[in-house]
Amino acid sequence: MHAPPRGLVYAVYYTTLAAFAIPENYLTEPLSAVNLVAVVILSRGKCGLSKCITRYLLSMAVTDLLVIITAVLLNRVPAIYFPSSFMSITPVCSLSIAVIYAARDCSVWLTVSFTFDRFVAICCQKLKTKYCTERTAAVVIGTVCVLGCLVNIPWFFLHEPIYIIDNVPWYCKLKEMRYSSPMWAGFHWIDRILTPCLPFLLVLFLNALTVRHILAASRARKRLRAQSNGEKQNDPEMESRKKSMVLLFAISCSFILLWLAYVAYFFHERIHVNYNIKGFNDPVFILLESANMLQLLSCCTNTFIYAVTQRKFREQLKMVVLSPLTLISKLVTR
Numbered sequence: 001m002h003a004p005p006r007g008l009v010y011a012v013y014y015t016t017l018a019a020f021a022i023p024e025n026y027l028t029e030p031l032s033a034v035n036l037v038a039v040v041i042l043s044r045g046k047c048g049l050s051k052c053i054t055r056y057l058l059s060m061a062v063t064d065l066l067v068i069i070t071a072v073l074l075n076r077v078p079a080i081y082f083p084s085s086f087m088s089i090t091p092v093c094s095l096s097i098a099v100i101y102a103a104r105d106c107s108v109w110l111t112v113s114f115t116f117d118r119f120v121a122i123c124c125q126k127l128k129t130k131y132c133t134e135r136t137a138a139v140v141i142g143t144v145c146v147l148g149c150l151v152n153i154p155w156f157f158l159h160e161p162i163y164i165i166d167n168v169p170w171y172c173k174l175k176e177m178r179y180s181s182p183m184w185a186g187f188h189w190i191d192r193i194l195t196p197c198l199p200f201l202l203v204l205f206l207n208a209l210t211v212r213h214i215l216a217a218s219r220a221r222k223r224l225r226a227q228s229n230g231e232k233q234n235d236p237e238m239e240s241r242k243k244s245m246v247l248l249f250a251i252s253c254s255f256i257l258l259w260l261a262y263v264a265y266f267f268h269e270r271i272h273v274n275y276n277i278k279g280f281n282d283p284v285f286i287l288l289e290s291a292n293m294l295q296l297l298s299c300c301t302n303t304f305i306y307a308v309t310q311r312k313f314r315e316q317l318k319m320v321v322l323s324p325l326t327l328i329s330k331l332v333t334r
Contacts, residue, residue: 090169
């Protein structure tokens with residue numbers, strides 16, 4: 001994740017990703033500020049969503065933005081274009097790696113937290129009033145972010161320099177203890193299980209339970225309404241649930257699809273423990289780099305999902321996009 005190969009495909013991909021997610025000037029290039037636009041719109045709280053959902057979506061947008069800044073803008077792009085920059089000094093490189101993993105874990109587990117919140121809201125009516133609140137959401141988000149940072153502190157101490165030039169350590173490589181230390185082996189397993197394997201399974205499991213509950217509730221409500229009314233009528237509660245489910249499944253499916261390659265590489269790594277990548281054309285290397293590229297892409301997709309599934313978010317997006325043009329028009333007509 002922190003040492004991308006240099007080549008045309010990677011240079012174009014990561015440069016585009018950085019430019020698309022983080023513009024140089026937000027006011028003049030609003031369409032390219034994908035995550036920033038989501039943060040601005042959600043923070044205004046005018047999307048017709050509950051405060052609980054808004055807190056989760058806003059925290060996910062912020063952590064996604066942090067992943068793009070740390071992993072792409074400060075890590076991948078400098079490694080491709082400026083391989084001997086300040087970011088390549090070993091202490092800076094080690095800190096960058098730790099921050100990247102922390103931001104990644106926070107982003108992933110906030111997706112899981114949001115999925116669980118929606119599962120409780122839809123399937124656990126008795127628990128809903130106590131759990132699905134703005135205060136609980138704030139506590140969960142804070143806990144996830146603190147734990148995400150603490151768990152990844154060891155990454156800072158697990159690297160050593162590749163070269164030492166004029167007493168300055170350059171670049172990062174994992175220390176040799178990764179081959180002999182039981183502590184490193186345990187940390188490596190915990191890291192891979194916590195992200196992405198356990199979140200991957202939890203999202204699948206929670207969505208399966210939610211779908212089963214919705215199908216059962218839908219059939220029961222249709223029978224009751226048919227018996228009481230004898231004709232088809234709109235069901236406001238089911239319509240509300242459908243809208244909530246569309247947003248949940250869109251975010252969950254995006255997460256699952258874009259992390260699938262990373263999970264596949266994890267299992268390959270466990271099965272073929274001593275496999276050595278033979279070059280850029282090695283299928284395993286292609287799988288690994290594809291997994292990293294898709295994983296980072298997952299941090300830019302949620303805004304599109306909001307725009308597709310939420311009418312009020314689209315309205316707010318139009319206002320944000322058109323606001324600079326409106327301001328310029330007023331200045332010109334004065």
